Amino acid sequence: MASQAAIDTSGLTKAPTAVEALKNWYSNNPQTEEEDANPRDVSRAVLYSKDLWRAPFAEMRANAPINKVEDSFYGPYWNITSHKVIQHVEALPELFSSDISNGGITIAEPPEEREFDMPMFIAMDRPKHTGQRRTVAPAFTPAKMKDMEAEIRARTGEVLDSLPWDEEFDWVDKVSIELTTGMLAILFDFPWDDRRLLTFWSDWAGDVELTRARELEEKRREILFEMGGYFMQLWNQRVNAEPTPDLISMMIHSEAMNDMDFHEFMGNLVLLIVGGNDTTRNSMSAVAYGLTQFPEQRAKLQQNPDLIPNAVQEIIRWQTPLSHMRRTATEDTDLFGHEIKKGDKLILWYISANRDEEVFEDADQIIVDRPNARRNLSFGYGIHRCVGARLAELQLRVLLEEMAARRMQVDVTGPVERVHACFVHGYREMPVKISKY
Ligand code: HEM
Structure with a gap:
């Protein structure tokens, strides 16, 4: 890592975590509508927090x-539940848009007020998507992953x-949070002692369930604003310095950056933090839980x-850290005999595609x-396929290898607490014991 000048954190509020704030909100606003709902309405968060999602998707x-x-709760939407149809939809990005102006990439509608976007x-379509993806x-x-491996291995071992x-x-x-934040801190050359801020911000930025709690919107903006201030300091440190191999410096000095303003730079930085955070964290939790x-x-x-x-591929398939992505039809069209109207919202349930019996035998x-674990759709498919997939795979492989080197076995010893959401699919708490095998 390059040497780091200190960043001023004196202005940061002592806000609760997004998880605490949401728990508090739920205790004052109990969710009752979920009990007697349409069984095919798989947007209900309770299906995931109580692990009840397999049966409705199989049906x-x-x-x-x-x-x-x-x-x-999120308005009308199409359920797309098979492996084949999800790949078909993702292969037609002009017809099935990811763009925020059409509705973006999650089942929740983007906020109407767009000034804080x-x-x-x-959440962009071509051609803009192509240029910006190129900056990161x-x-x-593979060569960059090789360069990072030694450091990731050392941190994992510690x-x-x-x-x-x-x-x-x-x-x-x-383990899961500690290693994920460490991995992202290495990627960004982010000040090591502040690394848990990445988790804190990411939870506030990326939790789709927060859209239920309108009163938390303002808190969310305040926290994202503070995050912006922090990254502004990092930007200022690196913009006039010699290029370094970290992602922030790489973005600043990339040619495609000429087409990006500071707002877009920030947006893409947040995307990388949020995109890499819950997902990798929950795959690492699945290592303990699944095995x-x-x-x-x-x-x-x-x-x-x-x-x-x-096994890394298989655990990522089995867990499916993001249950869905969303697309929006840009024209009236026929989808395998179904009449899709312009503006319709299609929810691509990766969590179901990864259990599709036509592709995966004994999928549960x-x-x-x-043999075909690699065909999982956990990273999506097509032009938006996860740009960080290799890094997540590297982190998980190193975790399993370092556990093997220590002959370390993990056993879950009690009930786990799961995330209450239909987007991020994972665990909040998992009691375990480790022993030697
Ligand atoms: C995109 C999953 C790790 C950054 C995506 C997509 C999925 C996904 C489903 C959207 C694909 C689509 O719309 O077709 C995962 C999973 C991960 C993981 C399951 C871990 C197991 C990471 C990491 C990073 C990252 C470590 C970066 C540090 C991104 C970015 C995109 C993305 C920037 C947007 C790509 C684009 O639109 O072109 N990821 N991700 N992800 N992911 Fe990941």
Whole structure:
């Protein structure tokens, strides 16, 4: 890492985390509408926090892989639940738009007030998307991943060596969050001691459930404003300095940056933080949770560490850290016999595609040597396919390799707390014990 000048954090508020704020909001606004809803309305967060999502998706894949929900908290939307149809939709980005002006990439509508918008290329169509993706893609080439591997391995080892053996602790906090924030701090050359701010900001920036709680909108803006101030300081430090290999400096000095203003730079930085955060965190939590569920598969992996790269794909498939992405039709069209109207919202349920029996046999099982685990759609498909996929895969592979090097086995020891949301699919808390095998 390059040497870092201190950043002034004196202006930052002591706000609660987004999770605490939402929990507090829910306790004052109990959600009752979810109990007697349309079973095909799979936007209900309770299906994910109580782990009840498999049956409604299996029913839809069997009987109606494309179907329309007329009434939901998020308005009318189409459920797209099969692997084949999701790939088809993502292969037609002109017809099925990601652009924020058409509705963006999640089931929640973007706020009407757009003056605080941070433009992000995940929510842009071509040609703008192409140019902006180009500013960050060079940070994720195989060669760049090789350069980062030693540092990621060293940090991963430090975290694993700090864990207590034979004593219960929270895997999400001590491992998943710690390693993910460390990985992002390395990528951005972000001041190490402030790295947990990345988690704090990302949770406030990316939690779709916050759209339920209108009164938290203002808090959210205030926090994002503070984040902007922090990154402004980093920008100022790096803009006139010699280029360094970190992503912020790479973006500033990239040629495509000439077409980007500070707003867009900020938007794309936030995209990278949010995009890399919950997703990688929840895949690492799935390492502990999923392998505890399938002990014979875990034993297979322990006996044959060469299976680790495939197991990484399989765990990412099985978890599906983002349940969905959204597209919006730009014209009236026919989709396998269904009449889609211009402006219709299509929800691409990756969580269902990854359980599609036509592609994955015994899809609810983790099978560490599953031959086609790579066909998972957890990273999406087509022009928006996750730009950070290689980094996430690297981080997970290194985690499993370093666990194997220590002969470390993780067992989940009690009930887990899951994220209450239909977008991020993961865990808030996970009690575990580690032991030697
Ligand atoms: C896009 C998932 C890790 C940055 C996406 C998309 C998905 C996804 C589903 C949208 C694809 C689409 O619309 O077709 C994941 C998962 C991850 C992960 C499951 C971990 C297991 C990361 C990391 C980073 C990152 C580590 C960066 C540090 C991005 C960006 C985009 C994106 C910038 C936008 C790409 C574009 O629009 O061209 N990711 N992601 N992601 N992801 Fe990831």
